[in-house]
Amino acid sequence: MPSTINRRNWFKQASFATMGLGLSLPSFANDTQGLPTKKINSNKGLVNLSSNENPYGMCPKSKQPLLK
Amino acid sequence: MMPFANRYSFNVDGLKDCQATIARYYGVEKENILLTAGSSIVLDFCARFFYKTGGNIVAADPTFFVLPATAKKLGLIVNAVPIDSNRKIDLSAMLSTINNDTQLVYLVNPNNPTGTLLKPDAMKSFCAEASKKSAVLIDEAYLDFLDAPDNESMIPLAAGNPNILVTRTFSKIHGMAGMRMGFVISHPDRIKQLEQALFNESQVAISNLTLAAALASLQDEEHRAYCKQKNATSRDYAFKSLKEMKFDPIPSVTNFILFPIGNDYEGNFADFMLTKNIYLRSATYFGQKCCRVSVGTLDEMQQFIKVMKETWKA
Secondary structure, rough: OOOOHHHHHHHHHHHHHHHHOOOOOHHHHOOOOOOOOOOOOOOHHHHHHHOOOOOOOOOOOHHHHHHO | OOOHHHOOOOHOOOOOHHHHHHHHHHOHHHEEEEOOOOEEEEHHHHHHOOOOOOOOOEEEEEEOOOHHHHHHHHHEEEEEEEEEOOOOOOHHHHHHOOOOOEEEEEEOOOOOOOOOOHHHHHHHHHHHHHHHOOOEEOOOOOOHHHOOOOOOOOOOHHHHOOEEEEEEEEEOOOOOOOOOEEEEEOOOHHHHHHHHHHHOHHHHHOOOOHHHHHHHHHHHHHHHHHHHHHHHHHHHHHHHHHHHOOOOOOOOOOEEEEEOOOOOOOOOOHHHHOOEEEOEEEEOOEEEEEEEEOOOHHHHHHHHHHHHHHOOOO
């Protein structure tokens, strides 16, 4: 469990950390970048906010030709 | 469309000319477009296509991982250009990083994971300048979330210049991530080269189901406007709530938000959130531990914010 964040310390550390810009390239790692290290057993009840998907689905008109 | 499962799309009424239909929707010709199963495959493929021993690519840091990751894997040098203090891609730094060995410049606009936008005029000047020295690929996966005039595409520039390529996807505003539909637009000479290296009949590489759904989706502007408006409402709620909690989220024009969680956060934030049934990403960007949360429905964002408030009791 994470502890309560100390704001002052957070900003101090954050600005210090920017000095390290460009040294590591985490964003170029791979498709599991930043995802939880633990596997999900089921999507049931899961709020999936991981992959920039559209939660509203494709348009109803797109579904029609598929069912003809 | 299932009755035509045994037919190639070029033998199905309503699908035979769909490559031209999709091209024309974006104001270009059939010869300007290569259809692909989503746009990530084009990004991966372009790293391979433009590969040259001793070559390099130029990309912002951070940006979407696929193209730089493939380039790196192949042995290309990835010249990563840090984003600026406003968390935007630094176009002048990108330009000055291009050298004689640069094979490809990759620019995602709006950028992922930052959610920030570069304005059309700046993009046009950048494309004109950079394309004199190298091929330039503009990834417009999230551009559909914007309104005019900010949603102006670089497609018209790409259509007339073999050194400019634009990728688009149906995975975002069209809600078709699982259907796999995307494309790349460039000058016919460049498209011909890509076809020769990848697949000559790109329309045939996409299933009839997906083509039919994509055509219908292009005609349904109303649904896209609905998704855009719903996304904006959920995003604004999450952004405001994070601000109220004294986080500093980067203003986003997309369907995701990036915000630092504090470098004194111990442990893996994505792992922790998963224990609360919230599935998201956390990683270190620009030296700061960050969370990238996609914008879901308002109900989903309320669940996310509820867990955040329970976790960060100020």
